[in-house]
Amino acid sequence: MSETAKPHHPVPPGKGEKTHDSDFSYVGIDAILEQMRRKAMKQGFELNIMVVGQSGLGKSTLMNTLFKSKVSRKSVQPVPEERIPKTVEIKSISHDIEEKGVRMKLTVIDTPGFGDQINNENCWQPIMKFINDQYETYLQEEINIDRKKRIPDSRVHCCIYFIPPTGHCLRPLDVEFMSRLSKVVNIVPVIAKADTLTLEERDHFKQTIRGELRANGVDVYPQKEFDEDAEDRVINDKIREMIPFAVVGSDQEYQVNGKRILGRKTKWGTIEVENIAHCEFAYLRDLLIRTHMQNIKDITGSIHYETYRVRRLNESNTHFTSHQTTFTIRKQQTERGCEFAAPQ
Amino acid sequence: MASTEIARQAGEGARAVPLSGHVGFDSMPDQLVNKSVNHGFCFNILCVGETGMGKSTLMDTLFNTKFEGEPTQHNQPGVTLKSNTYELQESNVRLKLTVVNTVGFGDQINKEDSYKSIVEFIDAQFEAYLQEELKIKRTLHSYHDTRIHACLYFIAPTGHSLKSLDLVTMKKLDSKVNIIPIIAKSDAISKSELAKFKIKITSELVSNGVQIYQFPTDDESVAEINSSMNSHLPFAVVGSTEEVKLGNKMVKARQYPWGTVQVENENHCDFVKLREMLIRVNMEDLREQTHTRHYELYRRCKLEEMGFKDTDPDSKPFSLQETYEAKRNEFMGELQKKEEEMRQMFVQRVKEKEAELKEAEKELHEKFDRLKKLHQDEKKKLEEKKKSLDDELNMFKQKKTAAELLQNQAQQAGGSSTLKRDKERKNNPWLCTE
Numbered sequence: 083m084s085e086t087a088k089p090h091h092p093v094p095p096g097k098g099e100k101t102h103d104s105d106f107s108y109v110g111i112d113a114i115l116e117q118m119r120r121k122a123m124k125q126g127f128e129l130n131i132m133v134v135g136q137s138g139l140g141k142s143t144l145m146n147t148l149f150k151s152k153v154s155r156k157s158v159q160p161v162p163e164e165r166i167p168k169t170v171e172i173k174s175i176s177h178d179i180e181e182k183g184v185r186m187k188l189t190v191i192d193t194p195g196f197g198d199q200i201n202n203e204n205c206w207q208p209i210m211k212f213i214n215d216q217y218e219t220y221l222q223e224e225i226n227i228d229r230k231k232r233i234p235d236s237r238v239h240c241c242i243y244f245i246p247p248t249g250h251c252l253r254p255l256d257v258e259f260m261s262r263l264s265k266v267v268n269i270v271p272v273i274a275k276a277d278t279l280t281l282e283e284r285d286h287f288k289q290t291i292r293g294e295l296r297a298n299g300v301d302v303y304p305q306k307e308f309d310e311d312a313e314d315r316v317i318n319d320k321i322r323e324m325i326p327f328a329v330v331g332s333d334q335e336y337q338v339n340g341k342r343i344l345g346r347k348t349k350w351g352t353i354e355v356e357n358i359a360h361c362e363f364a365y366l367r368d369l370l371i372r373t374h375m376q377n378i379k380d381i382t383g384s385i386h387y388e389t390y391r392v393r394r395l396n397e398s399n400t401h402f403t404s405h406q407t408t409f410t411i412r413k414q415q416t417e418r419g420c421e422f423a424a425p426q
Numbered sequence: 427m428a429s430t431e432i433a434r435q436a437g438e439g440a441r442a443v444p445l446s447g448h449v450g451f452d453s454m455p456d457q458l459v460n461k462s463v464n465h466g467f468c469f470n471i472l473c474v475g476e477t478g479m480g481k482s483t484l485m486d487t488l489f490n491t492k493f494e495g496e497p498t499q500h501n502q503p504g505v506t507l508k509s510n511t512y513e514l515q516e517s518n519v520r521l522k523l524t525v526v527n528t529v530g531f532g533d534q535i536n537k538e539d540s541y542k543s544i545v546e547f548i549d550a551q552f553e554a555y556l557q558e559e560l561k562i563k564r565t566l567h568s569y570h571d572t573r574i575h576a577c578l579y580f581i582a583p584t585g586h587s588l589k590s591l592d593l594v595t596m597k598k599l600d601s602k603v604n605i606i607p608i609i610a611k612s613d614a615i616s617k618s619e620l621a622k623f624k625i626k627i628t629s630e631l632v633s634n635g636v637q638i639y640q641f642p643t644d645d646e647s648v649a650e651i652n653s654s655m656n657s658h659l660p661f662a663v664v665g666s667t668e669e670v671k672l673g674n675k676m677v678k679a680r681q682y683p684w685g686t687v688q689v690e691n692e693n694h695c696d697f698v699k700l701r702e703m704l705i706r707v708n709m710e711d712l713r714e715q716t717h718t719r720h721y722e723l724y725r726r727c728k729l730e731e732m733g734f735k736d737t738d739p740d741s742k743p744f745s746l747q748e749t750y751e752a753k754r755n756e757f758m759g760e761l762q763k764k765e766e767e768m769r770q771m772f773v774q775r776v777k778e779k780e781a782e783l784k785e786a787e788k789e790l791h792e793k794f795d796r797l798k799k800l801h802q803d804e805k806k807k808l809e810e811k812k813k814s815l816d817d818e819l820n821m822f823k824q825k826k827t828a829a830e831l832l833q834n835q836a837q838q839a840g841g842s843s844t845l846k847r848d849k850e851r852k853n854n855p856w857l858c859t860e
Contacts, residue, residue: 110706112519114467115459115711122455124645129451150447154473178442183453227729231718310464344447355701372450376457382569 126185128235129375130174130216132256132267133190134259136197137166139274144242144331145190147344147355148367152333153177153190166193170208174301191238197255202289206259213238213267213321217390237381240303240370242269243275244289245326249283261300266386268303269369269377271295276328276361277346277353284328302326304374308381321369327362330355441584468522468571469709470551472603474544474595475580476532477502479610484567484578484665487678488701489514489688492667493525502530505543509572524572532591541595548574548602552724573721575712576704579602580610581627581660589631596636602720604639604712606704610663612695613680613687620662627660642711642747648824655703664689673839683726 133141142154151255153175159188174191191212216237223233241263243257271291273279279287295302302325304318333353335342344355355363370378473481477500482543488493493512509526551573558569579596581588599605607627609615615623630694631638638659641652666689670679678689689697704712731752 109488109514109516110701111467111516113523113706114709115463115523117521117707118459118462119455120645120647121710121714122458127451139611148449149443150445150449153443176441179445179449179451180442181445181449184452184454186454188453227726229722231722240479366448372453373457375451375454376461377534380461383435388564392562 109329120306123183125232128187128189128373129234129241129379130189130191130238131190131370132193132209132213132238132241133244134193134196134241135274136246136311137194139244139246140331141192141242141244141274143333144244144274144329146333147331148370149177149179149188151177151179153179154192155190160287166198168199170195170205170426171214172208181221188238202255205255206262210266212264213241213263213303214390215386217266218295218394220387221391221394228384235383236269237382237387241269243269243271247273247278247287249279249287249327256292257298257300260295260302261298262289264300264302266390268305268381269300270303270366271326272366273328275324275330277330277348279328288324288326289329302379305381308385318322320363324362327369329363330361330368331363337364428534449749463518463520464520464522468524468568469713470524470526470572470576472507472528472530472574472577473580474531474577474599475610476582476727477582478529479582480665481527481578481580481610482606483519483667484610486667487665488705489523496527500533502533504534505530505540507543507547507738508766522570524573529779537591538592541598544595545598545602548599549724552602552721553728555721556725556728562606574603574714575709575716579607583609583611583614583623584663585615585623587626593630593634593636596631596638597634600637601723604715604720605636606639606698606700606702607659607660609662611664613664615662624658624660624662639712639715641708648707651707652703655699656697658696661703662701663697663700665697683721789858 108356131145133145135141142156146152147152171194172187172191173194176187176189179186179188185224193209196209199205220233220235220237223229243256243260243263245252248392260271263269273284273287273291276284301307304321309315309318330346332344332346332353334344334346336345336347336352338345338352338354343357346353346355354360358364471485473485476480477498482493482497489512491512492516493510506529507526508529509524511522511524514521518554528544534540553571553794555569555571558564558566577599579592579599581592596605596607608621609627610622612620631646641648641656643653643656660758664680664687665678666678666687668678669676670681670686672679672688680687680689688694692698706753738837
C-alpha cells in the first residue's frame with residue numbers, strides 16, 4: 083500500500099541561516115527545542131538516588147549538602163537516639179524541590195544497616211531486591227493494557243557508594259557489593275570523610291581503588307561501553323580519571339574571607355566544601371546534577387531497565403515474537419516427516 | 427542474614443523542601459534538549475485530499491524546499507499512500523520529516539472504500555511501533571518512529587459545505603490521528619465567502635461529531651496564541667514555490683492578471699498561521715498527543731482484541747504473562763489437534779491408495795491367469811490338430827506305400843494280366859468301347 087523512499091536530502095534555496103525578518107529561508111524547525119523545554123518545565127523531572135555505606139560515613143550530610151536542603155532521612159524522621167538497625171533497611175523519602183521554575187521530585191533512598199553487622203554476608207541482597215522491585219513495578223505498569231499517561235518512574239537512577247577513608251585499599255565487602263550492583267544500577271563511588279586524608283594519600287588511595295575496580299571487572303559510572311561518541315569519551319575519560327571523588331559534606335555555614343560558605347570548622351582550619359582545592363564535592367555535584375543527570379537517567383532507562391526486562395520476559399517463558407512459536411512447530415513437523423516417507 | 431524493611435515516606439504527596447542555595451538542576455531542561463538535539467527528531471505528516479488540491483506544493487512551501495515527485499494522474503484505480511522521508515536541518519536541529527501523500531483519493535467513481543487504505547496505513551504504523559514495543563530485545567531508543575503525527579485534510583474550495591466523502595473520511599480518522607483541516611487553493615474564494623465557508627465547515631464538523639485537533643491551551647505561554655488560532659480553523663491556505671518580485675523583495679506568491687496572492691501575507695491567506703501552529707508552536711504537542719492518546723487507544727484496542735484483559739471477571743488483576751501462557755497453551759493445543767487431524771487424513775489416504783493398488787494388482791493377476799488359460803487351450807487345440815494332421819499324413823503315406831506296392835505287383839503280373847485284362851476288357855461290356 084505504501085512505499086518509503088530512502089531519506090532524501092533536498093536542496094533548499096538559501097537554507098541554514100536563521101533570519102527572522104526575512105521569513106523565506108527560516109522554516110522554524112528549531113522552535114521544537116523551545117517546545118520541548120516548555121513541556122519539560124511543565125512536567126517536571128524525577129530523580130531517585132540511593133546512598134549506600136556503613137553508618138557514620140556522612141551519607142545523610144552529603145545528601146543535604148548536595149541538594150542544599152534537608153532531604154536526608156534523619157532530617158525527616160526525628161530519631162530519638164542513633165541506633166544501628168539489626169538488619170539492612172531501605173528507607174525512601176521523596177521531596178519536591180524547585181529551582182528557577184524547574185520542578186524536580188527527588189527521592190533519596192537510604193540504606194541504614196548496610197555493612198554494620200558482624201556477619202555482613204548477603205547484605206547487598208535487600209538492596210538488589212529493592213532495585214529489582216522498582217524495575218518490576220515499572221515493567222508491570224508498562225505492560226498494562228490501560229496504562230497511565232506518564233508511568234511514575236521509581237527506578238533507582240544512581241547509587242552513591244561510600245568508601246571509608248582507610249587510605250589502603252577496598253575492603254572485600256566494597257568489592258563484592260560494587261561488582262554485583264554495577265550490573266543493575268549506575269554506581270558512583272565516593273571516598274567519604276575525605277578530610278582525613280592528605281592529598282598524596284588521597285591520590286594513592288584513588289589509584290589503588292581504580293586498579294582494584296579494574297581488576298575485578300567493575301564498571302562504575304560513567305561506563306566505558308556506553309560512551310556515545312568521541313566527544314562523550316573525552317569528557318567521560320576526564321571524569322574516569324578522577325573517580326572515586328573524595329568528598330566532604332557539611333550543612334553548616336561559616337564565614338571565610340567575608341563570605342558565608344559551607345564547611346567544616348576545625349582547630350587547624352576550615353575545610354570549604356565547595357572549594358575544589360579542598361575536596362572534590364563540586365565535581366561530584368556537577369557530575370550528578372549539572373551535566374550528567376539526563377545521561378544517568380537515560381542509561382538507567384534504556385540499558386539497565388531493558389536488561390532487566392529481557393531477563394524477566396525470557397524467564398517467564400512468554401514468547402512475544404511469533405517467530406519462535408512457528409519455529410518450534412516446523413521443527414516438530416520435520417521430525418515427524420520422516421515417518422510418513424515410507425508407508426507400509 | 428539481612429532482610430528488608432522498606433519504609434516509603436510520603437510516596438505520593440512528597441514534601442516540598444526549600445533550597446538554601448543554588449543546586450544546579452535548573453540545567454535539566456538544557457540537558458534534555460541537548461540529548462534530543464544529538465538524537466534528532468522525526469515528524470510525520472499525512473496529507474489527505476483529492477488529486478490536484480495542491481498538497482505537494484503546500485509541503486514544498488511549508489518546509490521551504492523542493493521535495494521530489496511529479497503531479498499524479500487522475501486515473502488511479504484505488505487510493506494508495508506514498509510516503510517519502512527527508513532529512514532537513516536547520517541550525518543544529520536535525521529533523522527526519524516523512525510526508526505521506528494519498529494518491530488517487532477522490533478520483534474513483536465509487537468512493538466508498540477510499541478511507542480504508544488510509545486507515546489501514548495509519549494502523550500499520552501503530553502496529554509496527556507496538557510490535558517493537560512488545561519485543562523482548564527492543565531498541566525503542568533508536569527506533570525510527572513512523573506514526574503519523576499530523577494529518578492535514580485538504581478541503582476543496584467549493585465555498586458551500588463539506589463533501590460527504592470529507593465527512594466520512596474525517597470521521598473515520600479523528601480517533602486515530604490529529605486532524606487539521608485546511609481549505610486548499612483558497613485564492614479561489616473571496617473573503618466574505620470564506621468567512622461563511624469556515625463557519626459552515628466548523629458547524630458541520632461539530633454536528634457530525636468529528637473531533638479535529640485543538641491547539642493546546644493549558645500552557646500559559648502559548649495558551650493565548652493557540653486559543654486565537656483555534657478560532658481561525660480551518661486555515662485557508664495558498665501554496666506556492668514560485669517567487670515574484672514585489673517592491674524590492676522576492677516573495678512567494680501566485681501571480682494572476684488581476685493581482686498577486688502573496689503566500690506569506692496574513693491578509694491574503696492563513697499560510698503563516700498554519701506554519702506557526704504546525705511547526706513553530708505545536709510540533710512537540712502533536713507528537714505527544716499521537717503517542718499518549720491515539721497510540722494508547724490503538725494499543726488498548728489491539729491487546730483487548732487479542733484477548734488480553736487487565737482484570738478477569740472476578741476483578742483480580744490478570745498478569746499479561748498468565749494470559750499469554752493460557753493463550754499460548756490454547757494455541758499449541760489447537761495446533762496439535764490440527765496436526766493430528768492432518769496426520770489421520772494422511773494415513774487414511776495412504777490406506778485408500780494401498781487398497782486401490784491391491785485391487786488393481788488382483789485384477790492384473792486374474793487377467794494374466796485368464797490369458798494364460800486361453801493360451802494353453804489354444805495350444806492344446808493346435809496340438810490336437812497337429813496330431814490329427816500327422817495321423818492323416820501317416821495314413822496317406824501308408825496308403826501311398828501300399829498303393830505303390832500294389833502298382834509294382836500289378837506291373838509284374840502285368841504282361842500276363844494285360845491280355846487278360848484286354849480280354850477281360852473285351853469281355854467286359856463295360857470296358858468295350860466299340
